[in-house]
Amino acid sequence: MTVRPPRSLAAVTCMLLIPLAWAAAASAEPYVEPKGFRADLALNASNDYAVWIRARGNGRVTLTATNTGTPNGTALIAEYTTTGRVTGDEIVAHFGRLGQVSVSLDPDAVTRSGDGLSHDTLCRGRDRIVREGEWRGRIAFHGERGFTEAVTTHAEGKTVRSFRRVCGPPAKPRGRARQSADPPRAIRLQATRMAAGRRLEFDAVAGSGELALIFFAASRERREGVAIRRSAFALADPGLLAVSATTERPRWAKASPPAPFKGWAKFREGAEPRSAWTGTLRAPLPGLGTVDLSGPWFRASICEAEEDAFYEECENR
Numbered sequence: 001m002t003v004r005p006p007r008s009l010a011a012v013t014c015m016l017l018i019p020l021a022w023a024a025a026a027s028a029e030p031y032v033e034p035k036g037f038r039a040d041l042a043l044n045a046s047n048d049y050a051v052w053i054r055a056r057g058n059g060r061v062t063l064t065a066t067n068t069g070t071p072n073g074t075a076l077i078a079e080y081t082t083t084g085r086v087t088g089d090e091i092v093a094h095f096g097r098l099g100q101v102s103v104s105l106d107p108d109a110v111t112r113s114g115d116g117l118s119h120d121t122l123c124r125g126r127d128r129i130v131r132e133g134e135w136r137g138r139i140a141f142h143g144e145r146g147f148t149e150a151v152t153t154h155a156e157g158k159t160v161r162s163f164r165r166v167c168g169p170p171a172k173p174r175g176r177a178r179q180s181a182d183p184p185r186a187i188r189l190q191a192t193r194m195a196a197g198r199r200l201e202f203d204a205v206a207g208s209g210e211l212a213l214i215f216f217a218a219s220r221e222r223r224e225g226v227a228i229r230r231s232a233f234a235l236a237d238p239g240l241l242a243v244s245a246t247t248e249r250p251r252w253a254k255a256s257p258p259a260p261f262k263g264w265a266k267f268r269e270g271a272e273p274r275s276a277w278t279g280t281l282r283a284p285l286p287g288l289g290t291v292d293l294s295g296p297w298f299r300a301s302i303c304e305a306e307e308d309a310f311y312e313e314c315e316n317r
Contacts, residue, residue: 030168033123039091041103041135041157045150049286051141053101053157055086061093061101063141065148065286073235074260078143078286081227088159091135096224099141105159109133125165132158144287183306184208187243188314189253189267191277191293191300197221202265202281202293204241204255207307212238215257217283217293230285232260246304253302260284265294267302276300 037057045051048069055061061084067076084093089105113127135157141150186207193200198221206213218231236258243253250269263280270276274296281294303314 030166033125033162033165033167035162035164037086037088037159037161039086039105039157039159041155043139043150043152043155045141045148047148049143049148049150051148051150053091053139055084055091055093057086059083059086061086061091063095063101065141065143067286070260074258075231075233076260076284076286077231078147079229082225088161095141095226098143098226099139101139103135103137103139103155105131105135105157106133123165123167126163128163129161130158145289147286183308185304186307186310186314187241188303188310189241189243189255189300190303191265191267191298193298195297200291200293204257206238206241206243207310213241215240215255215261217261217285217291219285219288219291228287230287232283232285234258234261243302251302255281257281262290263294267300269302273299
């Protein structure tokens with residue numbers, strides 16, 4: 001059975017702001033793609049999860065477990081990153097009590113040029129070198145609280161060695177940009193807290209693009225030298241996020257996310273810290289169980305900006 005590589009937490013985070021980047025992408029200039037090396041392998045795991053392992057030439061190894069049984073537009077993801085030994089045909093990494101990866105690529109792996117990505121046609125320089133085949137050895141992963149488990153002696157995968165090259169569309173003649181009479185705007189509602197060395201976060205990002213509203217919950221922590229990030233997200237109908245008008249003071253917002261979330265949360269600007277973020281909002285995070293995402297321990301805020309300035313004004317607040 002073929003395993004589709006799951007979306008990593010980083011990829012999902014990028015999805016939060018994809019609609020907001022479209023305008024900037026339309027005028028993107030060529031960029032330099034650096035040289036590097038990565039190895040990927042994928043396998044099935046228990047409880048409707050799939051596991052994807054990515055190892056980079058600098059020794060960074062990430063194991064991502066994603067639930068493949070969630071409805072379209074939703075995801076449950078757990079990502080574990082550690083440092084190991086990575087060569088052209090070997091990966092060795094330990095994830096503490098959670099497991100280990102110790103595999104070698106089959107010497108008969110097929111080698112070819114390029115990786116079939118559409119943007120390759122827009123790159124100038126040496127093509128990537130790809131080797132595809134079976135990784136053999138031992139892979140063992142035991143998710144916290146038994147949320148999933150994967151133990152095997154082989155997995156399909158590949159290595160990709162890339163070289164420095166320039167990518168992107170040909171330069172376009174510069175002209176005066178047309179200014180929209182009413183530039184599209186984006187809103188980010190965020191609540192965070194720290195507890196027992198773990199950061200919890202809830203985000204609702206609404207823009208004017210096709211992915212109009214995304215709800216996102218995440219936790220971050222470090223255990224036994226392993227960086228752990230867990231997340232739940234859902235694409236949703238814009239009506240599930242109610243926000244006061246820009247000119248209304250004090251501002252307020254109410255989020256009512258769909259499954260896998262449960263409950264609701266309301267933000268009131270200027271309220272006492274213990275009552276600024278209230279509600280019954282919860283979400284399941286792989287390995288943690290269901291966590292509370294509202295209450296007096298959270299610090300909440302709302303940010304609104306024109307989409308082309310969203311990164312600078314809202315993303316790094």
